[in-house]
Amino acid sequence: MLNSFPKSLYLHIPFCKRRCFYCDFAITTGGENLKQQYVDVLCQEIELTVTAIPPVETLQTIFFGGGTPSLLSVKQVEQILETIAKYFAIAPNAEISLEANAGTVSIESLQGYRSLGINRISIGAQAFQQELLDICGRGHSVKEIYEAVDAIEKAGFENFNLDLISGLPHQSMADWEFSLKEAIALQPKHLSVYDLTIEEETAFAKRYRAGDQPLPTDESTAAMYLAAHELLSTTGYQHYEISNYARSGYQIQHNLTYWHNQPFYGMGMGATSYINRQRIDRPRKMREYLDAVSQWQREGTGFTAPIVDDAEELMDSLMQGLRLAEGMSLNLLQSKYGQELCDRALQVLDRYRDKHWVNFIKQPEEQSEDIRIFLVSPQGWLFSDMIISDLYEQLLPEVAIAKTDSSHH
Ligand code: SF4
Structure with a gap:
């Protein structure tokens, strides 16, 4: 059975100032001199993809995820969007999101992104206690979260998201409720609330074991989950997805593609795409990704994966x-x-x-x-x-x- 054609496009921007201690995403730190080369190769991947699978549908959503996409200059984001616009029809009201970290945005950079058509910014806040941000190895301060939101508003964005994490080491229920209240006071249209998972090979995995001090107990993390549900549901946010809350009409359209298990383009290092019932993972290491795209260019060998069968697709x-x-x-x-x-x-x-x-x-x-x-x-x-x-x-x-x-x- 063939599924439909993608209307969503994910672009992975794998640069971060440093690696947060809980993070196992496909990223690279200190890749300052690689950024332009990466953007060029990503644009090449867009061209190779549309040659292999010509677009049928108009794009309804584009998502710059990371990593920290706000480490790209306005010009680099423009180069990517221009390449997309060359090959794809983009809906006039398309949702175009960009993930950013506090401490990496200014009013000017945000105005620049906005002038390119980006209409949704997602900020990784995670917590509103400096000690907790330091424990997580986050590269920003609490003050910078407030400054980033202020800059987002001054740049004219009305739709932004804040990410928060519960279940952090040393995090108390009082800390968690304070973070939720501070986030609500900033009036984001959307809030993503994640429970910490200790992933293998991370600094956290070396330091902590799930269920052991100083991580909150399972009972405490369940209580934190319920507290978020209670607080956000009574302050005008719909709990529309396990980890996501939105003001009416602001559910993230891009992720709804994933949650409805519909096909999507995914491009860039470590990105996954899901087209023609093939779920394809790209290499998670920079050198391997760059080599794979240039090999595709030279030899016509694109990314492939086995066809997902009915039982797998039902499970997904x-x-x-x-x-x-x-x-x-x-x-x-x-x-x-x-x-x-x-x-x-x-x-x-x-x-x-x-x-x-x-x-x-x-x-x-x-x-x-x-x-x-x-x-x-x-x-x-x-x-x-x-x-x-x-x-x-x-x-x-x-x-x-x-x-x-x-x-x-
Ligand atoms: S900013 Fe996000 S992607 Fe980058 S290291 Fe931290 S958690 Fe990972």
Whole structure:
């Protein structure tokens, strides 16, 4: 079964001033002299991609993610957007986002980005206590968060997001509530609230073990999750996705592409694309990425990956779609993946119904009597890892076993 054509484009900008202690993203630090070369190669990848897969749809979203895309000059962002505009139709009201870090933006740079059509800025704030920012190895101060938001407003952006992290070492509930309140006071249209995960090979993984002091206990991180839900839901933010809150009409359209498991272009070092049922990861190291694009240029060997089969695609759809408050249409799942596979997934979901973590609701207004399946907010979302891992065991047992094995290493 062919899926539709992408309407979203992700561009990875892998430069950071330093590596935060919890971060395992594909980034490079100190790549100042590499930036222009990277931008040129990224533009080459855009050209090679459209030659291999000519665009069909108008782009509705473009996302500059990182890394720290705000380390690129206005001119470099312009070069990338001009290359895109050469080959793609871009919707006049397209959502064009750029991730930025406090301490890397000014009114002038933001005005410059805005003049290029960027209309959404996402700032990694993470916490509003200097001690916590230092513990995380963040390269900015609390004061710089306020300055960045001030500059965003002065540059004329009305849509911006703040990222926050709960479950940090030494973070108390009082710290967490203070961070949430400070963030709300800055009136972002969107807030992303993540729970810290200790990723392998990070500085945090060497220092801390999940569940051990000074990391908050599982009970405390669950309480932090519920506190965020309570505070933000009562201050005008819709908890529309497991980790995301928005004012009405400001849900991030780009990520909705992922959560609806729709295809998207992804370009740049470490980026993933999902086109024609191929989920393709690019090299995560700078040299390997640059070499791969130049080899593609010379020899016509583009990035490829095996075709995702029905069970994998259903699993991806459930993993993404159950993150959303709106849930998923059972009719749609059955028409795409067939009754038998869907019944297997439903057996698992049904087990969690009695606990009130999962719900099935009939949509009476729909002639077809569609049923929507969703995790109950916020309780079901707290246990989503458990539900997803059960779905893996049911739909993709070989992957579930591989995951368990690798987590023991
Ligand atoms: S700024 Fe973001 S991408 Fe860069 S190192 Fe820190 S967490 Fe990772």
